[in-house]
Amino acid sequence: MNALFGLVPDTAASAIWAMVVASLLPLLMALTAKIIGGFSLTDNAHPRDFLQRTTGAAARANAAQQNSYETLPVFLAAVLVAMLFFVPQLIINTLAWLYVLIRIGYCAAYITNLATFRSILWVLSIACCLMLFYLAIRVSV
Template sequence: MSWVAAFSPDISLAVYAMLAACIQPLLWALLAKVAGGFRWQDNENPREFLAKTNGMAARLNAAQANTFEGLPIFLAAVMVAMYCFVPQNVVNAFAWLYVLLRTAYAACYALNFATLRSVVWLLGMMICVALFVFAAMLV
């Protein structure tokens, strides 16, 4: 894991990765609305608008929902890893890798690359599992 050694042990990197992960579903929702032709009138019931979309807009909305669903697992994994003193450069590297994988996941969803999307999703979840395992090894 020599690429991990390249990461700084600065804790703010993990915090910024968590912030980026929190912003992602909002970005995917915005892109879903743009792709679906969202208008100001649609803001009266935006969930109904998004539920009626199809194609890329519907897939971006699904990416948004899935990103929200995975967010608590990621945030918990990062915080538990830091609490258990997993080396901070490892936490930082894995946290940013997760953010990159979730970005790739949303792109795969938007472009309808279903199999690749599933592989990328699995890799993202494995990042969370790895952080929990690293933490457990230090307890």
């Protein structure tokens, strides 16, 4: 059985791929910040200084990168705990990929300066993680 219109398979590999994609998202946001900010090879000597000096969309992409790193451990732990406690794999996969999709939307909202929408998406992404923890608790009782 598949979820999300047949796009999410019910194998553990799907959740692992979601974790890989979520782990690469901060790097994509760093690259986006650098491209928007006009990063050059000479800036590579001190890339953090370059990112701190950016403004506008580049600074927001950098902030999205930082927030992506901040929420990533919670997501990775939630998926692993849910798998450890044998939450049905299809549910884990659905929530994991939903998290990834919401985080992509979050990053886009951050870069385009949609602050309220960004905050709503942040809450929804954390809700995916909390739901995975909750389901692991329910299965273990």
